[in-house]
Amino acid sequence: MSYKIEVSGLRKSFGALAVLRDINLKVEPGQVVALIGPSGSGKSTLLRCLNLLVMPDGGRIRIGKDSFAFGDGSKLPATREQARFRSNTGMVFQHFNLFPHMTVVQNVMEGPVSVKALPKPQAEALAGKLLAKVGLSDKVDVFPNKLSGGQKQRVAIARALAMEPEVMLFDEATSALDPELVGEVLGVMRDLAAEGMTMIIVTHEIGFAREVADRVVFMRDGVIVEEGPAREIIGQPKQEATRIFLSHFHNRG
Amino acid sequence: MSYTWNFDIVWSYRWIFLTGTGVTIGITIAVVLLGLIVGLIAGIAQLSRSPTLRWLSWAYIEMFRLTPLLVLLLWFYYALPILTGIKLDAITASIVTLTLYGGSFYAEVIRGGIVSIEPGQSEAGLALGMTPARVMRRIVLPQAIKRMIPPLMNQSIIQFKNTSLVSVLAVPDLLYQGQVAAMDTYRALEVYTVIAAIYVVVLLPLTAIVKGAEKRLAQSN
Numbered sequence: 142m143s144y145k146i147e148v149s150g151l152r153k154s155f156g157a158l159a160v161l162r163d164i165n166l167k168v169e170p171g172q173v174v175a176l177i178g179p180s181g182s183g184k185s186t187l188l189r190c191l192n193l194l195v196m197p198d199g200g201r202i203r204i205g206k207d208s209f210a211f212g213d214g215s216k217l218p219a220t221r222e223q224a225r226f227r228s229n230t231g232m233v234f235q236h237f238n239l240f241p242h243m244t245v246v247q248n249v250m251e252g253p254v255s256v257k258a259l260p261k262p263q264a265e266a267l268a269g270k271l272l273a274k275v276g277l278s279d280k281v282d283v284f285p286n287k288l289s290g291g292q293k294q295r296v297a298i299a300r301a302l303a304m305e306p307e308v309m310l311f312d313e314a315t316s317a318l319d320p321e322l323v324g325e326v327l328g329v330m331r332d333l334a335a336e337g338m339t340m341i342i343v344t345h346e347i348g349f350a351r352e353v354a355d356r357v358v359f360m361r362d363g364v365i366v367e368e369g370p371a372r373e374i375i376g377q378p379k380q381e382a383t384r385i386f387l388s389h390f391h392n393r394g
Numbered sequence: 395m396s397y398t399w400n401f402d403i404v405w406s407y408r409w410i411f412l413t414g415t416g417v418t419i420g421i422t423i424a425v426v427l428l429g430l431i432v433g434l435i436a437g438i439a440q441l442s443r444s445p446t447l448r449w450l451s452w453a454y455i456e457m458f459r460l461t462p463l464l465v466l467l468l469w470f471y472y473a474l475p476i477l478t479g480i481k482l483d484a485i486t487a488s489i490v491t492l493t494l495y496g497g498s499f500y501a502e503v504i505r506g507g508i509v510s511i512e513p514g515q516s517e518a519g520l521a522l523g524m525t526p527a528r529v530m531r532r533i534v535l536p537q538a539i540k541r542m543i544p545p546l547m548n549q550s551i552i553q554f555k556n557t558s559l560v561s562v563l564a565v566p567d568l569l570y571q572g573q574v575a576a577m578d579t580y581r582a583l584e585v586y587t588v589i590a591a592i593y594v595v596v597l598l599p600l601t602a603i604v605k606g607a608e609k610r611l612a613q614s615n
Contacts, residue, residue: 192521194517194520194521220525220526221525224520224523224524224525225523227520227521227522227523228522228523229523230521231521232517232518232521234514234517234518234521236514238512238514238515238517238518239518240515240518240519240533240537241537242536242537242540251522251532252522252523252524255522255524255528255532256522256523256524256528297518300518300522301521301522304522304523
């Protein structure tokens with residue numbers, strides 16, 4: 142079995158604080174992995190390490206054909222290498238981070254045009270297709286400040302997909318949304334998962350994780366405490382820490 | 395006190411004032427454009443990963459920002475030749491000094507404009523696979539420049555007024571011509587009033603443009 146993502150011995154500290162301690166993770170092609178855990182557990186840092194927005198201190202990361210080693214005398218990848226590596230993973234942020242000086246369609250075209258040098262007409266066609274897919278064909282020429290949070294996040298997903306990445310990373314993609322807007326974004330993510338996209342999702346939507354994720358990884362204090370099939374981890378967690386964490390969600394209904 | 399105003403004498407100096415105004419505007423255009431280039435380089439150097447570049451730009455900015463312009467002008471004209479043997483003529487010394495002086499203020503505006511863009515914008519650009527240089531050009535600068543325009547224009551208005559100091563080096567700018575006229579005519583009141591009025595009249599439209607730009611910026615954000 143060849144994995145799409147392989148992480149081994151990943152370490153990261155911010156000053157004296159060890160945020161990630163010896164993380165090992167393997168993700169099969171087409172698999173959806175939900176990273177859950179209390180805040181400060183390191184799950185967002187792990188996700189950001191996967192596309193080098195945070196540079197790991199040690200360990201190895203392989204995504205598709207690209208692989209990097211960190212620490213212990215290995216040289217930091219060059220700027221261009223980093224950029225190429227990142228272009229293969231789509232990242233969706235909690236706060237959308239759309240480019241406010243560009244229209245919706247320009248936001249989606251920006252990656253293919255400026256990174257892949259795709260001719261504008263082709264990029265525009267691609268962006269149109271992706272915006273239709275996330276249900277925003279009517280917002281093509283609108284600026285982001287005229288969109289709702291849910292619409293912004295769907296544009297951000299289309300923007301990430303425009304690079305045709307092998308892997309999609311979602312960093313609390315619905316945490317900044319009003320409750321009534323969460324559904325539309327989760328809907329797009331559900332469709333992507335059904336199409337066979339390999340996805341890692343940092344989320345507090347435990348119900349969604351149970352429904353959509355193939356595997357759930359529970360993290361605490363920079364280590365993976367427990368991982369396995371979603372139903373098992375969320376339904377019958379073996380570890381006390383996982384049980385305590387999940388009980389907050391059960392209590393809330 | 396009864397003072398008999400006499401603007402007729404001033405009127406006879408109109409062509410000299412006009413050439414003086416031309417010199418003042420010319421110097422201003424030169425030092426604004428050159429100063430913006432220097433300021434952009436120093437401002438971006440402030441954000442560089444290289445400690446040496448950061449230190450050098452910091453030293454430049456603080457040295458010029460914190461020294462009175464008049465002192466700098468006299469230093470570049472009278473002291474630099476002693477130190478280096480390079481003798482600049484008065485106009486060149488004025489342009490060099492005003493460029494470096496203005497550039498130190500522009501650098502701070504430019505640095506501030508760049509850091510005011512949320513880090514999430516850079517991260518989104520990097521995540522798409524852009525190099526840091528491309529992120530700066532495509533994502534950060536277009537947004538930052540919009541925010542920089544009003545303070546940069548304000549700084550340029552100040553530069554226009556700063557050029558009056560070059561008269562101490564006998565550069566024939568508006569104020570220098572005024573001083574000549576005032577001495578010739580013994581009509582200091584009329585001459586300096588007219589000189590002051592010319593500065594105001596030239597700058598009034600510019601301040602209106604800045605106000606408009608600030609308003610548009612407030613609406614667009």
